[in-house]
Amino acid sequence: MDDLYREVIIEHYKHPGYRGHLEPHDIQFADNNPLCGDHIEITMQVGADGTVKDARFDGHGCAISQASADLLIESIIGKPLEEVKQLNKQHILDLLGIDLGPVRLKCALLSLKVLKAGVYGLGEASDELVE
Amino acid sequence: MDDLYREVIIEHYKHPGYRGHLEPHDIQFADNNPLCGDHIEITMQVGADGTVKDARFDGHGCAISQASADLLIESIIGKPLEEVKQLNKQHILDLLGIDLGPVRLKCALLSLKVLKAGVYGLGEASDELVE
Amino acid sequence: MTLNVQQIRSDFPILQRETSKGIRLVYLDSTATSQKPLPVIEAMNAYYRRSNANIHRGVHTLAEEATALYEEAREKIARFINAPSARQVIYTRNTTESINLVAYAWARANLKAGDLVVLTEMEHHSNLVPWQMLQAERGIELDFIPVTEAGLLDLDAYQALLARTPKLVAFTHMSNVLGTINPAAEIIRLAHEAGAVTLVDAAQSVPHLKVDVQALDADFLAFSAHKMCGPTGIGALYGKADLLEAMPPFLGGGDMIKEVKLRSFRPNSLPHKFEAGTPAIAEAVGFGAAVDYLSSVGMDAIASHEHEITAYALERLEEIPGVKVFGPEAQYKGGVAAFTLDGIHPHDVAQILDKDGIAVRAGHHCAQPLHEKFGIPATSRASFYLYNTKDEVDLLVDGIYKVKKMFG
Amino acid sequence: MTLNVQQIRSDFPILQRETSKGIRLVYLDSTATSQKPLPVIEAMNAYYRRSNANIHRGVHTLAEEATALYEEAREKIARFINAPSARQVIYTRNTTESINLVAYAWARANLKAGDLVVLTEMEHHSNLVPWQMLQAERGIELDFIPVTEAGLLDLDAYQALLARTPKLVAFTHMSNVLGTINPAAEIIRLAHEAGAVTLVDAAQSVPHLKVDVQALDADFLAFSAHKMCGPTGIGALYGKADLLEAMPPFLGGGDMIKEVKLRSFRPNSLPHKFEAGTPAIAEAVGFGAAVDYLSSVGMDAIASHEHEITAYALERLEEIPGVKVFGPEAQYKGGVAAFTLDGIHPHDVAQILDKDGIAVRAGHHCAQPLHEKFGIPATSRASFYLYNTKDEVDLLVDGIYKVKKMFG
Numbered sequence A, B: 001m002d003d004l005y006r007e008v009i010i011e012h013y014k015h016p017g018y019r020g021h022l023e024p025h026d027i028q029f030a031d032n033n034p035l036c037g038d039h040i041e042i043t044m045q046v047g048a049d050g051t052v053k054d055a056r057f058d059g060h061g062c063a064i065s066q067a068s069a070d071l072l073i074e075s076i077i078g079k080p081l082e083e084v085k086q087l088n089k090q091h092i093l094d095l096l097g098i099d100l101g102p103v104r105l106k107c108a109l110l111s112l113k114v115l116k117a118g119v120y121g122l123g124e125a126s127d128e129l130v131e
Numbered sequence C, D: 001m002t003l004n005v006q007q008i009r010s011d012f013p014i015l016q017r018e019t020s021k022g023i024r025l026v027y028l029d030s031t032a033t034s035q036k037p038l039p040v041i042e043a044m045n046a047y048y049r050r051s052n053a054n055i056h057r058g059v060h061t062l063a064e065e066a067t068a069l070y071e072e073a074r075e076k077i078a079r080f081i082n083a084p085s086a087r088q089v090i091y092t093r094n095t096t097e098s099i100n101l102v103a104y105a106w107a108r109a110n111l112k113a114g115d116l117v118v119l120t121e122m123e124h125h126s127n128l129v130p131w132q133m134l135q136a137e138r139g140i141e142l143d144f145i146p147v148t149e150a151g152l153l154d155l156d157a158y159q160a161l162l163a164r165t166p167k168l169v170a171f172t173h174m175s176n177v178l179g180t181i182n183p184a185a186e187i188i189r190l191a192h193e194a195g196a197v198t199l200v201d202a203a204q205s206v207p208h209l210k211v212d213v214q215a216l217d218a219d220f221l222a223f224s225a226h227k228m229c230g231p232t233g234i235g236a237l238y239g240k241a242d243l244l245e246a247m248p249p250f251l252g253g254g255d256m257i258k259e260v261k262l263r264s265f266r267p268n269s270l271p272h273k274f275e276a277g278t279p280a281i282a283e284a285v286g287f288g289a290a291v292d293y294l295s296s297v298g299m300d301a302i303a304s305h306e307h308e309i310t311a312y313a314l315e316r317l318e319e320i321p322g323v324k325v326f327g328p329e330a331q332y333k334g335g336v337a338a339f340t341l342d343g344i345h346p347h348d349v350a351q352i353l354d355k356d357g358i359a360v361r362a363g364h365h366c367a368q369p370l371h372e373k374f375g376i377p378a379t380s381r382a383s384f385y386l387y388n389t390k391d392e393v394d395l396l397v398d399g400i401y402k403v404k405k406m407f408g
């Protein structure tokens, strides 16, 4: 098997560290990938200093979408919100450490789309957020 | 030059023997080829014995359509109407003595279409008449 | 009547390719689109290298040749489905456009608010959305023949729908997910008794079964070249002559007219009335070559080969713990096996199989309502055509075991 | 900036053919459809031999490759016309379908009885019939910018039409009969001042001139691949993003949706909203290869080459007694020379020329009202593209003398 399903992905899919739902939270957003029905919700608590105090994801879908979400949450805890706003596609690809075709890329980027729509306080999670 | 514009065609086009309009007539019909604007009118006198007593064509268009009309009229004078009703594509091709592609075939068959629509007393000259 | 599959495979250049170094392609996605044999590729090639010209109105040699090739292909396609006449075969882009042509030109001229259109729960989006658009625009009503747990149409429920005197019954001849081959002749006979016009979505049947439009007595029948060894960019709509003749045109432009003035036009006769603008000429030539190819192999031989493979695939898949195959038993089914694997998303299944060169599709296969009905967002789908082998089924099964192990 | 025409000719296999024994093809019918260079033929060939799959929803290698090829071609086409974004380029079958798409999806949502649509007297049937159909269905009004004796649009009359506040101005960028290149930027600027939306029929301009949709400020712009070295079966509609986004979908089916329930759907985002069903994938790949080819030669070089040939052709044709060429002087004109020959029908001219391998078109060239305006049923038309030479013009002229002699 090549690196696509690197153990880390299967590992984060099977044993996510950040699956859950924070209550109370400061930011919450959810969306799904209409192509395959993958669903991601993100809840977040923001510290007084404007950094991510804690965050969780919930949802269902393929290993790529769920592992990406877990890795993404892991990567943002403690980071300033302003920095989170700048995250893009490359950040996810770096986290996953693999190449993805256009269809699977949508799966991988779903959590980032949801995250950014939440942080920006948008009504909809559009593809442009993660170009 | 190959046989397509055999001298006979140019000859019948330039010096038609049966161009004109019969008055009085027993049968009259006219139609045009929408592809190129060719126009043919045929007038005919029918004898008491049911044969074509006399006939003429009028109109304008390409050499193929006009020469075919002239050759066609020449070929039917004196023939029983019942025989005229049976004429088909092959008759025209035999008269012209050449091969024609689908587009020019329409030009060549216009006069036969008009003739048959007139003889059958139809409202419209359809392609099926000359299959 | 067994196929010489190795011989057939050698006609398809793509089947010789590797998806990555040392990994030979195992193509199990023909329901989405089929691969193309050399005679089809070469026919288009030869068209562009030798005969390319615009058609119908040209007098020069190339135009005459191109016109003849384009119309001969129509004759071939007409014979392939046993249409009474080639002028009843309209070229379109694909099945989807064929159905939309009926929805725009026939239905908008014939249906009014409150009129009922009967569809089924197993329709492809292509035979749902055009009618939903018409519902929104016109207020027609839609109702659906239910799909049973076993993946068959509920024909009792259909009878009840017919009692409401629908104007149109539009249904798929073969489901692209369940594989179900619907009793089209029976559905049409009943529809006609109830006074309804029928439209058959034959996207999956014409490529895989012998389809005879006269035996079916279909009013309209839609299919795509790309699913039957032909090129992309072309499909066909068959229609009964009286219906097609009574319909207003759909797209306006060159070739579909007899005469144009500044403020009015007279439409052309069939089939040209529905073919506006420069058509897909090379594609028609390829379409004709595709039906020649399929005919030379023999549709009955193809159907029985696929049946054999499918029966074998169902048997092997069902022995894998955690695999659930949707749709009826092999006897009611074409060459499609859509399945789920417990706890593993179809996208992951497809992607891991792809690493071994095995191409299956994952998703809702443009039949979202059907998936919803079965309570699942997606399935993995393996599908079979004349060039597939039992060995490929074995590779698929091995691959699924590998997927299970990775996620184990 | 002169072209290496011999080099270019060697890229087009068909130009090496003979129409009959010993008679080399002289192809002067590119306005009807262009010939295809090897890189275009080979790109489609390679697609079918290596990457063919259905697109967008597939996870496997072939589907990923096909999707990437299909979308890369869209990017190339977008860059070729300087569209701000590839999602503003919708694949259609041809110019005709592009115009119909606007007539169905934009106009039916935005025009009501009495609304004025301004066209011109030199339109191709493709930009007349869709509006006539809408006139019959909706009661919109049509009016026409007149064509002057010299073959130019009467811009004073246009100003008067604008005073009646049309909702749409739809016009051809370049006439396929007169060759007239209309001042599109100016026509659009004036239309916008009057509050009208604009649609440019660019079937003849995009293949032959550098067209920049942003410089033109066009709202919609339609063209066909087959006229610009690309395959049959594919064309494009460019549109401004806000207009395309506000429009309802046109054809319903797979791929144009985000989500489908049994009774409703949500449309997909641009450009997919307007691309229902399996698209012309191989053709998109060929279309992309065609714009690559044209770009590598250079559109400015192509335009000036054609200009040179056309000027020469006009000069030579006009010295033949009995020949009348329609349309403006070379300076206002693309590579088209439509002419009549006293006393000899265009069909005969074309057919006799064909015997010498010279392919010209005869007829009304889908512009019947324009021919009627000039009081003639038909013309013979020679047209020129990057692969034509002055020698071919000489052969044409010799051929016409021969025709005259035969009928002499």
Ligand SMILES: Cc1ncc(COP(=O)(O)O)c(C=O)c1O
Pocket (backbone or CB within 6 Å): C254, C276, C277, C278, C279, D031, D032, D094, D095, D096, D097, D124, D126, D127, D172, D174, D175, D176, D201, D203, D204, D224, D235, D366
């Ligand atoms: C000016 C113009 N508009 C529209 C068209 C129609 O193009 P197509 O047949 O590719 O739809 C043509 C081509 O004949 C044309 O020359």
Ligand SMILES: Cc1ncc(COP(=O)(O)O)c(C=O)c1O
Pocket (backbone or CB within 6 Å): C031, C032, C094, C095, C096, C097, C124, C126, C127, C172, C174, C175, C176, C201, C203, C204, C224, C235, C366, D254, D276, D277, D278, D279
């Ligand atoms: C049953 C069925 N109907 C319609 C379609 C649509 O075909 P196309 O995409 O060629 O228009 C498909 C193909 O996906 C199908 O399987």
